[in-house]
Amino acid sequence: MAETGTLHDAFIDELRDTYDAEKQLTKALPKLAKASSNPKLRQAFESHLEETQGQIERLDQVFESLGEKARGKHCEGIAGIIEEGKSIMEEDFDDTTMDACLIAAGQRSEHYEMAAYGTLVAWAEAMGHTEAAKLLQQTLDEEKAADKKLSGLAEGGINQGAADAARAEEDEEPEAVVAGGTRKSASKSGRR
Numbered sequence: 001m002a003e004t005g006t007l008h009d010a011f012i013d014e015l016r017d018t019y020d021a022e023k024q025l026t027k028a029l030p031k032l033a034k035a036s037s038n039p040k041l042r043q044a045f046e047s048h049l050e051e052t053q054g055q056i057e058r059l060d061q062v063f064e065s066l067g068e069k070a071r072g073k074h075c076e077g078i079a080g081i082i083e084e085g086k087s088i089m090e091e092d093f094d095d096t097t098m099d100a101c102l103i104a105a106g107q108r109s110e111h112y113e114m115a116a117y118g119t120l121v122a123w124a125e126a127m128g129h130t131e132a133a134k135l136l137q138q139t140l141d142e143e144k145a146a147d148k149k150l151s152g153l154a155e156g157g158i159n160q161g162a163a164d165a166a167r168a169e170e171d172e173e174p175e176a177v178v179a180g181g182t183r184k185s186a187s188k189s190g191r192r
């Protein structure tokens with residue numbers, strides 16, 4: 001009969017999931033950068049891509065510290081978040097609104113990673129894997145900083161710019177008088 005899995009098995013499994021998630025993100029981040037209009041936002045995605053490559057190396061060190069071979073296991077969660085980001089990029093938004101949406105997509109992935117690394121650090125500490133805990137905490141701090149940077153950009157003008165663009169479009173919107181005298185918006189988008 002197979003032995004019952006332990007917290008250590010779950011830990012290695014989560015590490016593999018996270019290793020794969022980071023690898024998926026190295027392919028997604030350049031797309032977010034490319035779709036950004038705001039230069040600071042593009043820079044934020046580009047510098048987080050560099051950090052992400054370092055995070056993969058850090059996970060290599062974590063596996064090594066545990067005497068485990070570094071390998072990934074498909075992360076369905078981040079795949080779904082990336083997929084949603086892709087559909088947003090296919091939408092027809094003005095530049096600032098798209099930037100606001102890219103931030104929203106980026107922050108979903110940062111929060112997913114923060115949850116993953118938060119658990120990994122706590123488990124590593126509980127099992128006395130101090131070297132692994134230290135390395136994982138470094139990445140957790142980077143994910144939190146990346147999330148904060150995105151919040152700063154959103155709240156530092158991008159959201160307001162997108163809201164202003166929405167208001168401007170609303171003001172300019174031609175109104176057509178249709179039969180019966182009802183005023184009906186001629187806007188095709190319907191997005192406000």
Ligand code: FE
Nearest residue numbers: 022052055113
């Ligand atoms: Fe990461």
Ligand code: ZN
Nearest residue numbers: 017075076077
């Ligand atoms: Zn996952």
Ligand code: FE
Nearest residue numbers: 110113143146
């Ligand atoms: Fe990240």
